[in-house]
Amino acid sequence: MGVISSTTNGIEEESTKVKEMVFSARQGKWDTVFSILKTNPYLMNAIPEGRRWGVLHQAVWWNKQDVLKQLLNISSCDSTVRTKETMSEVGETGGCTPYEISQKYGYTDMGKLLEQHSNTLTTENELQNLPTFHYNIGDVQLSDLGLLRITLASYRQTFCPFTIDKHKPLAGVMEEIFKHVESKENWSKVKEKLCDSLYTVCKPAFESLKAARTKEELYTTIVNVYTNENTKLHIFLNNALRRQEERVYRPTANDLGLGPYILMFHLLLMYWNKLIVETGITYRRMIVKDNDCRRYQKGAQFVWLSFITSAVDLENAEPFPTCVPKGKQQMIFIFDNRTPSCWRPRSLDKYASLVEQKRVYPAGVEFMVTERLEKAGTIEVHLTLSDRQINSAQIPF
The missing domain is CATH 1.25.40.20 (Ankyrin repeat-containing domain)
Structure with missing residues (x-):
C-alpha cells in the first residue's frame, strides 16, 4: 500500500x-x-x-x-x-x-x-486538493499498486534479480535491494537505467547522472539533483508520490519515468551511511484544509507518502507552496527524532546544491501524534515515528 x-x-x-x-x-x-x-x-x-x-x-x-x-x-x-x-x-x-x-x-x-x-x-493543481492524512497504511487505497512496486516490476533485472518472498512487505525487501546495488559493479547498471528513465522526464538530471564515474559520484549526484531547484525534480517526484493517494491509481508517464530515481533516492535515505542521521528536533510548516487539520489528533497514527522535508530551526521551516496541499489552516509539525530507526531523516547538506539546514525523511514514513496544541491561531502538532517504524530500526550501511 x-x-x-x-x-x-x-x-x-x-x-x-x-x-x-x-x-x-x-x-x-x-x-x-x-x-x-x-x-x-x-x-x-x-x-x-x-x-x-x-x-x-x-x-x-x-x-x-x-x-x-x-x-x-x-x-x-x-x-x-x-x-x-x-x-x-x-x-x-x-x-x-x-x-x-x-x-x-x-x-x-x-x-x-x-x-x-x-x-x-489528475493535474498538479488537483493533487494539491488530495488529503495529506492517512490514518495508517490501511487508509491508503492502493493495496497493491505503489509506485515503487510498479518500478520493481518494470526494472526487476536491474534492482532485484533475486527471488522475492511474496509474503514479505515491500519495506522488508528494500534492504536486500540496496545490498544488491552495492555489490560488485551493479551500481553502473543502475546508473544506466536511471539515465534511461530520467531522459524522458528531466534532461538536466539526466545529464548530471550521466556524468557520474563512480558509485559514490552516482550517489552524491542523486542527492544533489534533488536539492537543485533549477531541475524542479523535487516537485515532480513528490507529485508522483502523492498521486498514489487517488482512489483509482493512474500513474502518468512522468511518474513511471521517475520511478527508478525515486527508488534509489529512497534507498540512500534509508541506508547510505554518508548521509548523517538527524537525532534531534525538526520542524515543518504546512497550510492545510480544515477537515485535514482536524484529523491530526493526539494518538493518531498516519502515513505521508512523499519525501518529507523538515528544518532544524523553526524560523527556517517555511512551507513550499509549489508542492504542498492548499488550505487555510496554518500548522506547525514538530518532529522528535531521538528514537533510533532507519526511518529517521537525513541531512543532505554535504551534497546539496544549497545548504539550508533541512532534513529529509524517506517516502512513506509513518508517524504518531503525541501532542496537539493551539497557539495564536496556529495548530502545533508534535510527532514521533510510529512504533512499527521504530521497530524496523535496521543499522544503515
Whole structure:
C-alpha cells in the first residue's frame, strides 16, 4: 500500500506482464496488449527495462487507427509519454511523444487523433486538493499498486534479480535491494537505467547522472539533483508520490519515468551511511484544509507518502507552496527524532546544491501524534515515528 508498504506479492508476475505488453505492442499483437491492460490499466504508460518505446508509440508505428483509438479511450492513457533515448529508421526518435512519432513517419491521420486527445489524469493543481492524512497504511487505497512496486516490476533485472518472498512487505525487501546495488559493479547498471528513465522526464538530471564515474559520484549526484531547484525534480517526484493517494491509481508517464530515481533516492535515505542521521528536533510548516487539520489528533497514527522535508530551526521551516496541499489552516509539525530507526531523516547538506539546514525523511514514513496544541491561531502538532517504524530500526550501511 502506498509507496513503501505495498506487498511484494505478484511483482514477478507483474514484471512478466509489463514486458509482454510492450513486446506484444512491438509485434503488433494487440489482443495480448488489451488483455493485459484490461486487468492492469495502471501499466498503460510503462516503458520497462530493455524497451525504448511505449505501447502508444508502437501503435503509431503500426499506423493502426482503430488500435490507437482504443488505447486513447483507456482512462489511464497518457498521450504525452516520451520515448527513451534511441535511434530508428527515421533518425533520432529519443524523447518523442506519440504525436511527434506520427510526424516523423508522416502518419497524418494518427497525428490528428493524438491532437484531439485530452488526458484525464489528475493535474498538479488537483493533487494539491488530495488529503495529506492517512490514518495508517490501511487508509491508503492502493493495496497493491505503489509506485515503487510498479518500478520493481518494470526494472526487476536491474534492482532485484533475486527471488522475492511474496509474503514479505515491500519495506522488508528494500534492504536486500540496496545490498544488491552495492555489490560488485551493479551500481553502473543502475546508473544506466536511471539515465534511461530520467531522459524522458528531466534532461538536466539526466545529464548530471550521466556524468557520474563512480558509485559514490552516482550517489552524491542523486542527492544533489534533488536539492537543485533549477531541475524542479523535487516537485515532480513528490507529485508522483502523492498521486498514489487517488482512489483509482493512474500513474502518468512522468511518474513511471521517475520511478527508478525515486527508488534509489529512497534507498540512500534509508541506508547510505554518508548521509548523517538527524537525532534531534525538526520542524515543518504546512497550510492545510480544515477537515485535514482536524484529523491530526493526539494518538493518531498516519502515513505521508512523499519525501518529507523538515528544518532544524523553526524560523527556517517555511512551507513550499509549489508542492504542498492548499488550505487555510496554518500548522506547525514538530518532529522528535531521538528514537533510533532507519526511518529517521537525513541531512543532505554535504551534497546539496544549497545548504539550508533541512532534513529529509524517506517516502512513506509513518508517524504518531503525541501532542496537539493551539497557539495564536496556529495548530502545533508534535510527532514521533510510529512504533512499527521504530521497530524496523535496521543499522544503515
